[in-house]
Amino acid sequence: MLNGEKQISRPLRWGMVGGGRTGQVGYKHRT
Secondary structure: OHHHHHHHHHHHHHHHOOHHHHHHHHHHHHH
16 A cells, blocks of 8 residues: 555655646656
């Protein structure tokens, strides 16, 4: 549960916290 939550919390948290600045860069970089 910790592993799965960490993986999902990472992209979800970055997108929510970053919004569009870090969310777009982080999302594009990860993909």
